[in-house]
Amino acid sequence: MGNDQFMGNDQLLNRALQILQTNNRDGYTIPGAGIYLFQWKWDSGFIALGYSHFDLQKAMVEMETLFHAQWPNGFVPHIIFHSDAERKNYFPDAAFYHSSLSENANLNFETATLTQPPVEGWVLERISQNSNHMAEVQDFVKKLFPKVMAQHEYLYENRDPFHEGLVYIQHNWESGTDNSPVWDEIWNSFEAPEYNFSRKDTRIVKEEQRPAKREYDYYLYIIDLFKKWRYSDALIAKKSPFLVQDPLFNSMLVASNKSLIRLGKQFGFSQDVKRLERWNKKSVSAFNEKLFDKGAGMYRHFDLRGGKWLDGLTSSGFAPLFAGIPSQQRMRKMLFALERFSQNGQYFLTPSSDPEDNRFEPQRYWRGPVWVNMNWLIIEGLKSYGERDWAHRIKEDTLQMVREQGFFEYFEPDKEKSRKQGFGYGSQQFSWTAALVIDLLNDTL
Ligand code: 2M8
DSSP, X not given: OGGGGGOOHHHHHHHHHHHHHHHBOSSSBOSBTTTBOSEEHHHHHHHHHHHTTTOHHHHHHHHHHHHHTXXXXXXXXXXXXXXXXXXXXXXXXXXXXXXXXXXXXXXXXXXXXXOOOOOHHHHHHHHHHHTTTOHHHHHHHHHHHHHHHHHHHHHHHHSOTTOSSOOOBSSHHHHSOTTOGGGHHHHTTSOOOOOOOOOSHHHHSOGGGSOOHHHHHHHHHHHHHHHHTTTOHHHHHHHOSOOEEOHHHHHHHHHHHHHHHHHHHHHTOHHHHHHHHXXXXXXXXXXXXXXXXXXXXXXXXXXXXXXXXXXXXBGGGGGGGTTTOSOHHHHHHHHHHHHHHTTTTTXXXXXXXXXXXXXXXXXXXXXXXXXXXXHHHHHHXXXXXXXHHHHHHHHHHHHHHHHHXXXXXXXXXXXXXXXXXXXXXXXXXXXXXXXXXXXHHTOOO
């Protein structure tokens, strides 16, 4: 930890490679020892991207393993509980999710019943690019293309009840940003019972860095409701208190649509390309019409149940940059919002929630700390708009933070505190931090 303050790029790279090696299991990579002991969906995407710089085989296997657990209706679960031995060390476990209640479940695997941001389309394209389009990798992309396509079809057909082109998430765990302050309003809109269970996460990570117990009650209660409805998407859309059009999730969908369109043209999936183009056109225009807040200069979460934006601005609102959604003019407005999130350079970019919001908590998970995967998405987005200085600034913030604090899961945003404290928060050898540092170091930006 402390030593990381002095790590040069070579050392950073070596440390990152070591972490991925340590966290690699048989065919997949755990996000972080002790706390995340299985395969997580969007983690695997970032991890595979990291592998693609030095071990294409591992990159391909990571993605293939993920898609083995895909459900017959195209749904990709967010956790695959590969290891029985680790079952007792994570909650909620496969037994709690009880996936076989769903008529769509893949009974060959123990999985969760929620999904996560659909990063796979753009991950495939980047793996292919990083391989210099090697024949073996081309075959892999051709094999996975229909599976990723099936995921998009599942989302557009089951998660967009008003045919708007924007899909909803049905649980905060689907957003990837578990305890973001934007969900508070939803938790305040109904009552959840108190659950009696033993937290496994807080055995490893300090309580003040994790979601509150009372929030977990809500997380669990929604899943219990889903079980009652046997995970029917139609019933969930009709009855569940949690139905949100999330800017991060939808940005990943749009970015993946775009990648699939390019890959589909290359590999002759012409029917799919047509569908993807139709979906995508609608998504991008609905996104800009419905989710952009002109006052704030960034994108917001829309609550389909309440019929309005959720209260609060978060780093998810910058993710549309990655998908090329904002116009040049809007993108420039977003730079002001980014500057505000940095509080005139006092904070590393990009705090996960608005530092001027009184719910901002710099240590608590998705309520303030900086996350490397979000930074990476924003950096890549800014590059695609030609904003190299901005991209460079966030890349340097990211590497500086990792040098000073280590390969943590999430990071202290305050620069002065970071320097003095010398450690970050959550899991200590976190896979996507390592994988994306590898990607950043491979970039000449
Ligand atoms: C976190 O979420 C899991 C539940 O899925 C948890 O708290 O146990 C989130 O940060 C999520 O985005 C991430 O994929 C997962 C594993 O790293 O951990």
